[in-house]
Amino acid sequence: MTTTACPSRAEALALLHEWVENPALRKHCRCVEAAMRAHAARAGEDPERWGVTGLIHDFDWERHPDLERHPVAGVAVLREKGWPEDICVAVLGHATHTGVARESLMAKTLFAVDELCGFIVACSLVLPDKSVAGLEARSVKKKLGRADFARNVSRDDIVQGAAELGVELDAHIEFTLNALKEARMEWEQ
Ligand SMILES: [Fe+2]
Numbered sequence: 001m002t003t004t005a006c007p008s009r010a011e012a013l014a015l016l017h018e019w020v021e022n023p024a025l026r027k028h029c030r031c032v033e034a035a036m037r038a039h040a041a042r043a044g045e046d047p048e049r050w051g052v053t054g055l056i057h058d059f060d061w062e063r064h065p066d067l068e069r070h071p072v073a074g075v076a077v078l079r080e081k082g083w084p085e086d087i088c089v090a091v092l093g094h095a096t097h098t099g100v101a102r103e104s105l106m107a108k109t110l111f112a113v114d115e116l117c118g119f120i121v122a123c124s125l126v127l128p129d130k131s132v133a134g135l136e137a138r139s140v141k142k143k144l145g146r147a148d149f150a151r152n153v154s155r156d157d158i159v160q161g162a163a164e165l166g167v168e169l170d171a172h173i174e175f176t177l178n179a180l181k182e183a184r185m186e187w188e189q
């Protein structure tokens with residue numbers, strides 16, 4: 001696996017904006033970026049590298065909104081552009097249907113935060129101010145058990161993600177929620 005230099009955040013953001021117009025999807029990508037940065041910092045890894053990986057993990061979804069093509073076709077574009085292989089493999093790994101193993105800590109973390117970020121945002125959007133600022137971890141945990149809430153978010157992926165990362169689910173939710181709260185000016189608009 002390579003650890004070559006990765007594109008800058010500005011380059012990653014330009015790629016995201018070139019491919020994605022939907023504000024909610026752009027927000028999801030910045031949200032996953034924020035989570036990845038916090039997890040990298042905690043693990044003593046590179047927040048820039050993990051951050052851009054989060055930022056671009058769904059960059060092809062608007063053009064390839066089906067599991068036949070997302071994220072495989074997007075990763076082909078990244079490879080053409082010379083993106084480092086560890087990032088490409090992590091992006092493939094966030095989608096279980098690719099069958100690409102999540103071996104690096106970065107790949108495991110991307111999978112562990114992707115659906116969880118979607119779920120946390122869904123929880124925030126039903127609050128009066130539609131912000132994570134006042135969202136409590138216990139409310140997130142409670143809603144996870146409600147099958148009628150945010151049905152499109154896979155609970156199995158959230159549980160599996162934490163397990164692969166080797167962290168306890170409640171602690172994972174709390175850490176990720178706090179990361180999103182702390183960085184909310186960066187992603188929550
Ligand atoms: Fe995805």
Ligand SMILES: [Fe+2]
Binds near residue numbers: 032057058
């Ligand atoms: Fe995603």
